[in-house]
Amino acid sequence: MSDKYPLNPNIPPGPVQEKWTSHKFNMKLVNPANKRKHTVIVVGTGLAGASAAASLGELGYNVLSFCIQDSPRRAHSVAAQGGINAAKNYQNDGDSVYRLFYDTVKGGDFRSREANVYRLSEVSTNIIDQCVAQGVPFAREYGGTLANRSFGGAQVSRTFYARGQTGQQLLLGAYGSLMRQVEEGKVKLFPRREMLDLVKIDGVARGIITRNLVSGELEKYAADAVLLCTGGYSTVFYLSTNAVNCNATAAWRCYKKGAYFANPCYTQIHPTCIPRFGETQSKLTLMSESLRNDGRVWVPRRKGDERKPSEIPESERDYYLETKYPAFGNLVPRDIASRNAKEVCDEGRGVGPTGFAVYLDFAEAINRLGKDVIAQRYGNLFAMYHEISGDDPYETPMMIYPAPHYTMGGLWVDYNLMTTIDGLFALGEANFSDHGANRLGASALMQGLADGYFVIPYTLGNYLASAQPKPVTTDAAEFEEAVKNVQTGVEKLMSINGHTTADEIHRELGNIMIDEVGMARSEKGLKKALEEIPKIREKFWKDLRIPGDAKDYNKELEKAGRVADFLELGELMARDALERKESCGGHFRLESQDKDGEAKRDDKNFTHVAAWRFLGEDKVPERCVEPLEYEYVKPSERSYK
Amino acid sequence: MKVNLRIWRQPGPHAPGRLVDYSIDGIDPSQSFLEMLDALNEKLIKEGKEPVAFESDCREGICGNCGLVINGVAHGPKAACTTCEVRMRQFEDGQTITVEPFRAKAFPMIKDLVVNRSAFDRIMSKGGFVAVNSGSAQDANLQPIHKDDAEHAMDAAACIGCGACVAACPNASASLFVGAKVSQYTWLPQGKVERHGRVLKMVKQMDAEGFGDCSNHAECEAACPKEISVSNISRMRREYTKALLAGV
Known part of the structure; x- marks a missing residue:
């Protein structure tokens, strides 16, 4: 642990059940008349950003809301399919705030902060109330009450959903609230803007520099606080389930300005994605893991078995999840399902043209429930699969393979969601806080909205009332300097004038990342990645080609800036994975497994958050540590057998 | 190939x-x-x-x-x-x-192939929401909603705001886009309080943006990637008439 820079999580005292309540009371308030004197920048308009911007506007703050898309409604939260968890216990099946808290801490493999997770579980119930009041059309029972389903390894039904478009509907709810504040004049929208730097004055976050993605102009914006709601960094793998414009640039530039980056190696590889077909593919498509409720996962027992699935008799099929994990079967958590798929494929028993796929078979469920029931439950997913793959899953098993999907790591934040830079907050997937080493299904939407609707409105007020930031304008010298630096960076990219496109280099990086920093990691592989990534980076800075003009709509320039940052972030991920010599959650170290090949945690040495501090270009960053304590959920082996 | x-x-x-x-x-x-x-x-x-x-x-x-x-x-x-x-x-x-x-x-x-669809955002800012502040909601199950109503609302809410309806329409009308949003809230009790103001303001903004009128070609429905029905346009018109009669 670095003594010079201790990480103080600022967890309120008292029993975990009372921390948030007492903290809410103890925090300072900003007088309504003073709220309108404060300006807040919110970067990103996904669930976290839109809900934060709307809620802060409602409170009376002046909000400047930025997004890279043409409309705030397109942020990648829109693509979440499955649902959102809440401890409502509407099903009378034993759920409670405490159980959701317990499940989330355990699911995170004892690498998250108890206090944060408890608060998340606590406000989860308010989120559902809020969204229903907004007119989010959740699925309902015949009696008119809300429907729930069990999801991703949970033993209670606590997941609320709107068909397979839950993320879209929640986002449109938040977007509607945001647009209402735009109309009220409390939020000003800045679409098609990419944040390229954070501006600090006297060590405190006071503004941002953006590039106008249509005109190419660099713009300066000043505020009393900056909220980063810019999502995760799965696209570092090139192929992922994330939207193609998702990126880590805003977070990465904040890291380089002094915000610590926590647990970058914690990534989630989602088990049920459509396998890749070839080199030219631009993204992977996720199918809701609710499919695993009725689908059975299998591969042939024999290596290199090229028979059609229908020609392989039952006795020659290996339903490996059901055999290995009889209690949970096909419903084991995501990391376990993914790793086992990789394992059987690495053994040479994978199926499909690339050999990197396993079957997800609905034949038994169709026999048992009938085609109609299956069509009702999964019709849209089956249609999507049919469309993309050309195969009809009613007739032949689906093929699936894991794909990078979510990143639990992110900017380090304290209990108040503030990073190590005063005045800079990180919300949603952009922070590291609540999911530990593995996120449970249907918890990402919950966290984004918890942070935006119910946490930041309180903690930001406390910050502003305590810090009393002095007025600042974009005329300050620090803004001028930041613009110059960004300008220099853009010119440097434009002037390389080589032969390789940003996508080509991104693909090269992605291959290394998925092979060595993907589902299974080893010391040897990680060291290889740490050797290879700087070489790709060198090639990037020598041979990149960006056509066109920087003062224009220029997609290639956008991509290049993001790839430049991924080439640095990828290295940090490998470094973090190398230092974390244990297996935990989504981070599986080949050197750390038990005799059955299951992940082996090392609580003695690694019950901590690793937060990385930037020390300068080409310098090895410093690994700082926040110890984690488990007062309520005692660390146990995360067994799903 | x-x-x-x-x-x-x-x-x-x-x-x-x-x-x-x-x-x-x-x-x-x-x-x-x-x-x-x-x-x-x-x-x-x-x-x-x-x-x-x-x-x-x-x-x-x-x-x-x-x-x-x-x-x-x-x-x-x-x-x-x-x-x-x-x-x-x-x-x-x-x-x-x-x-x-x-x-x-x-x-x-x-x-090239990139156009500015911010007009949709401006229409939404006029009424594409239920005006409820964060934190002021009652328990979600206090108000039962008929399953069919929720399904109809979801059918309309599935709109992704792509603008294909406008591109396909000979009049470049945004009626399907606006009709879908108005309909979603018409099916739900949460939308009732603001129903008159919502439809009047959204339609006014649609006109102000320079979208054309609907003349029942139904090309929008054919182009809609989410198969949103033109019945949503009829519903919007009925809501509009009701709002006018209500004299808001």
Whole structure:
């Protein structure tokens, strides 16, 4: 642990059940008349950003809301399919705030902060109330009450959903609230803007520099606080389930300005994605893991078995999840399902043209429930699969393979969601806080909205009332300097004038990342990645080609800036994975497994958050540590057998 | 497979545009249409030419960012899908494909195939919400909603705001977009309080943006990737009339 820079999580005292309540009371308030004197920048308009911007506007703050898309409604939260968890216990099946808290801490493999997770579980119930009041059309029972389903390894039904478009509907709810504040004049929208730097004055976050993605102009914006709601960094793998414009640039530039980056190696590889077909593919498509409720996962027992699935008799099929994990079967958590798929494929028993796929078979469920029931439950997913793959899953098993999907790591934040830079907050997937080493299904939407609707409105007020930031304008010298630096960076990219496109280099990086920093990691592989990534980076800075003009709509320039940052972030991920010599959650170290090949945690040495501090270009960053304590959920082996 | 392309190129809003011919070989039929355009762009960059500007993000049909008119049809030849969901197996080897932007007065040109659809956001700011502040909601199950009503609301709420309805409409009307939002809240009790003001304000803004009127061609429904029904437009009109009669 670095003594010079201790990480103080600022967890309120008292029993975990009372921390948030007492903290809410103890925090300072900003007088309504003073709220309108404060300006807040919110970067990103996904669930976290839109809900934060709307809620802060409602409170009376002046909000400047930025997004890279043409409309705030397109942020990648829109693509979440499955649902959102809440401890409502509407099903009378034993759920409670405490159980959701317990499940989330355990699911995170004892690498998250108890206090944060408890608060998340606590406000989860308010989120559902809020969204229903907004007119989010959740699925309902015949009696008119809300429907729930069990999801991703949970033993209670606590997941609320709107068909397979839950993320879209929640986002449109938040977007509607945001647009209402735009109309009220409390939020000003800045679409098609990419944040390229954070501006600090006297060590405190006071503004941002953006590039106008249509005109190419660099713009300066000043505020009393900056909220980063810019999502995760799965696209570092090139192929992922994330939207193609998702990126880590805003977070990465904040890291380089002094915000610590926590647990970058914690990534989630989602088990049920459509396998890749070839080199030219631009993204992977996720199918809701609710499919695993009725689908059975299998591969042939024999290596290199090229028979059609229908020609392989039952006795020659290996339903490996059901055999290995009889209690949970096909419903084991995501990391376990993914790793086992990789394992059987690495053994040479994978199926499909690339050999990197396993079957997800609905034949038994169709026999048992009938085609109609299956069509009702999964019709849209089956249609999507049919469309993309050309195969009809009613007739032949689906093929699936894991794909990078979510990143639990992110900017380090304290209990108040503030990073190590005063005045800079990180919300949603952009922070590291609540999911530990593995996120449970249907918890990402919950966290984004918890942070935006119910946490930041309180903690930001406390910050502003305590810090009393002095007025600042974009005329300050620090803004001028930041613009110059960004300008220099853009010119440097434009002037390389080589032969390789940003996508080509991104693909090269992605291959290394998925092979060595993907589902299974080893010391040897990680060291290889740490050797290879700087070489790709060198090639990037020598041979990149960006056509066109920087003062224009220029997609290639956008991509290049993001790839430049991924080439640095990828290295940090490998470094973090190398230092974390244990297996935990989504981070599986080949050197750390038990005799059955299951992940082996090392609580003695690694019950901590690793937060990385930037020390300068080409310098090895410093690994700082926040110890984690488990007062309520005692660390146990995360067994799903 | 190989395809010939005729793509609309326009350097900026005030520069003249034209269709430019390209051809590209070595396309895999499982590739998506946009991945084919990616490949074309990579080729153009290598040749020292400027790539074709087009938009896309999620590439799975939900964000509404992509939108091209392919051979005269918004979102291409296949019903009920977005441009990013169109696969090359939809086309013949050697086929000529014309690619144009979503054209409408209310969608000003930015570059090549990219247009500005912010008019939709401005319409939404007039009433595409229930005015409820964070924290002021009652328990979600206190108000039962008939399952069918919730399903109807969801059918309308599925709109992704892509603008294909506008591009397909001979009048460039945004009636399906507005009708879908108005309908969603008409089906739900939460939407009742503001129903009159909502429909009047949203329709007024739609007109102010320069979208045309609806004259019942139903091209919008045919082009809609989410199969949103024109019955939503009828519902919007009924709501509009009711609001006028209510004298708000």
